[in-house]
Amino acid sequence: MTGLSRNERIKEESRLLRGTIAEGLERRITGALAEDDTQLGKFHGFYQQDDRDLRPERAKKKMEPAYSFMIRVRLPGGVCTPSQWLQMDDIAGTFANGTLRLTTRQTFQFHGVIKSNLKRTMQALDAALLDTIAACGDVNRNVLATSNPWQSQAHGAAYALARRISEHLLPRTGAWREIWLDGEKLAGGEPEEEPVYGRTYLPRKFKTVVAVPPANDVDVFAQDLGFVAVLDEAGAVTGWNVTVGGGMGMTHGDLGTWPRAADVMGFCTTEQAVDVAEKVVLVQRDFGDRSNRKRARLKYTIDDRGIDWFRQEVERRLGYSLGEPRPMAFEHTGDRFGWVEDHEGLWHYTLFIENGRIKDTALRAMRTGLRKIAEIHEGEFRLTANQNLIVSRIAPPMRARIEALLEEHGLANGWSGLRLNSMACVALPTCGLALAESERYLPDLVTALEDALEQAGLRDDEIVIRMTGCPNGCARPYLAEIGLVGRAPGTYNLYLGAAFDGTRLNKLYRRDVGHEAILAELRPLFARYAREREEGERFGDFVLRAGIIAATAAGRRFHEDLPPEVERWAR
């Protein structure tokens, strides 16, 4: 241990996440919060950002960076009502940049909220019976649940568990209500407890999902903690396989960091699940690395101490043993688009939303269209972990009306298999971490790749492509058959070889490639894939079999067996 990281001190001194946020909101001379408060803000569900497109002009114009805030909603399982949708849409138009962003964690993100509107945005969310508590920060974040409408019984169980875990692992501090809703301040000396977390919360962010096979839309192996439904023959949930230690983030050039696919640790019943979740969190709370934030995720705790040690530590705290994992099989990480009818006779429409960005453009009035649907829809909306949207639980008489609205606003699906399986993080201009474009670039790259796919006859073949602007991996690029991770403006690392079902990581194939080089690398691979693939063979599997890239068997092997083209990289 080299001493605690700075964030540990900030948490410790924050009086359970209060810091000086309230005072900072009153400082109108700046659009920013105090530096330490920006770290605490994450626990409250927001990131301070600045418009990086404007950075070059700001100082010249005698203005500070164009600060604004990204606000992330806590929406367990990604389910909301039509009236909540309308309220989110209102917030986007009134306080944010006129767009809604659906995220890889099944929630809404608002961008461009200025400091003076933070409080009112939180209050508007509260009025919609939502909050942003622990949407970011070193805590258990928004809990995902499979959106899959085919197995709606199992979805119900997964969603219920996601909510229960989310509630149970929610910070208990009154700071959020106090600061944002002008709630009652803590009277002096009154004890306030964080029974699960303690005063310094977790060493790092913590991500939990609930999955229902064969859909792996929540990318369970990318998560710190996962519950995978084990179904009986009637489709009812009999219990959960528990996965631990997945995680995407790494640091360029730091070989001590790597993405990791989760291990299956055991099996638990529905009654035990929340307890198991708590104990996993407690072990990570007590053993996670609090000195180096780059190695503070659960995956390193497990890699450093071993999965057996970890399971025993969890079981010791549970007071009982986990069951043996049950067999499970996933088929895909992407969403299944279009109409589907569930066992109750209700209809669901899964809608592709490119990179989760909902806005009106010259081409497509998506935001307006969805608003109109929300105005008449009586079921619910489900945000998928792939940043797409399901208009869910549509009674048969309503289907035609909703279908008409989808058509009218150009929202019906008709995309290539690659685009439907594409996913980008937000990156520039708002994300402070981005090294390169992502959301604003991937659509163009996909368009360029579509030509190659068309030529190879692969237009409708599903290939998972994901891009992030930095190695932290919000769009889970290391589990994509084609992963692209920003290194510098216009420059990306290209990764290949992940499994289509999300069970295997990819590996670095080419370093620092730009647009033309990416096309030049992928075109011949597509052609070869079309020519040489076996029946049903996925692109990510083909490149392994063809010897184009070595398989990544475990996260800690991520940087090994690299192709000679990238091996020259000084270690």
Place this chain on the structure above:
Amino acid sequence: MPATAAPLVPPSAPFPDEHINALNAVLGHASAEQRQWLAGFLAGYAAAGGQPAAAASAAAKARPLTILYATESGNAEALAGKAQAAARRLGFKPVLLDMADASPGDLAGAESLLVIASTWGEGDPPQRAAFFYEDLMGEGAPRLERLRYSVLALGDSAYVNFCETGRRLDARLAELGAVRAAERVECDLDFERPAAAWTGTALAALRPADEAAAEAGAEIIRVDFHKEAAGHWTQENPFPAELVQQIELSGSRSTKHVFHLELSLEGSGIAFEPGDALALLPENEAALVEEVLEKSGLAGEEALGRRLLRELDITTLSRPLMESYQRLRPNDGLARLLDGEDWRSFVKDRQLVDLLEAFPSRLEADELAGLLRPLPARSYSLASSPLAFPGEAHLLVGAVRWHSHGRARAGVASTWLGERLGRGDTVRAFLKPNRHFRLPADGRTPVVMIGPGTGVAPFRAFLQHRREQAATGRNWLFFGDRSSLHDFLYQLEWQELAQDGLLTRMDVAFSRDQPERIHVQHRLWEQRCELWAWLEEGAQLYLCGDAAAMAADVESMLLAIAADQGGLGRDAARAWLGDLVRGKRFQRDVY
């Protein structure tokens, strides 16, 4: 000739003894007629700019004269000063009276009065004169039967209610029984010459009947305001200042275009204080010049084009201009417009080019030039302290652009400064002092500054100045604009001043940051308790910026705060504000 006549020139006169003796030798033997002739000659000699050597001798029969002025930008005040000098040379004992400091009762005993009043905005009196003006118009005004007077009205023919304040003062004085000694003269922005003429005429008229009758003719009283001390830059003789810096402060996504300009005053000898303004002689837009020429059938007239570019006002449309045009080229439609009230709606948001388009005709070059008034100078509050930036003048200029009647319009000076000029270009400039907008003499006095938009300019100068002077008084700035992200003018500088502890507080209001419009007056209300405390502790209050809406809103808010915090009734609150104004604790520079 009575030999007992006392010496006419006293030994105390500023002459050597031998000159006094010589003068008395002549005067002692002069006839009454000769002496009167000499008196008139010397008066005219002095007024015409000669050395006022004879003033003292005339003092024996000096007549009291009140010169009352109502000034906003300082023009009326400057003219009043010049009139005072001329009057003194003519043997008056002139007293200057600022309407801001006066009440109508002060006129009660007066016999001779010159009024110089400018009109502001849509026919209003200057702000600081408002109290006097209202009282004079009100029922409590004193009768003024003994008074003889004349009014000089200043205005801008770009406004429909041209010279309205002067007109109404003139009418009201007559109503109160005063006798109009000389007809009112109305001046447009090029007021120097007509103002000088009026001064001569009015002073001649106010002289006692016998003196006036004794004169061969009034033409001897010729006043020339143009003669200035050498090195004093004026509209006629501006200083060529180099533009050394030009930065658009508005963010690229702002709806506005506000520019920070730095002019070099090196070698000009211009000495200014924070609160002063710099007047600039702008240039018109070349494209508009060409269009005006073309519409007048004068395309290609290069010499005239050069005058239109730099010397003549080719944008302002006024009734006088329309009348002149109608005289030149009668047109039935225009006649109808001018006959009734329709001209008022026609001139609204229209310019010369619209007139030429609506009632086209071909003009001769000198006819077009004759229609136009000189291109007026534009004043901008100085945004820098001479202590912080010696030899420089910083200005904050918002480029004005709008659409009206199907045309894109541009503010002449603001777009020239921000967009057509470039670094290294020369700007013709002269100083417009404003002694009614000054930091407190005592550096310990707290100040509250309200300056939304470009109104913040003088406060940048104030704060720089106070920092250089190591003034210890607290400073509180209220700023506002549309968007905090894109319109926070000088944000980094305020932050630095706050960091240094000089800027004690800063409150901002950005109207378009949220669904409802929040302006500076709303922040004043939010902070009313603290603000009242500052005022109670003797803080000086300053307001700068838009006159049309903001200033009035801020002032009504101040009244509301006085009511809320001071428990003052409506009239008491108004009196409180009036006292602040008269006590120079509330100073305004609004435009």
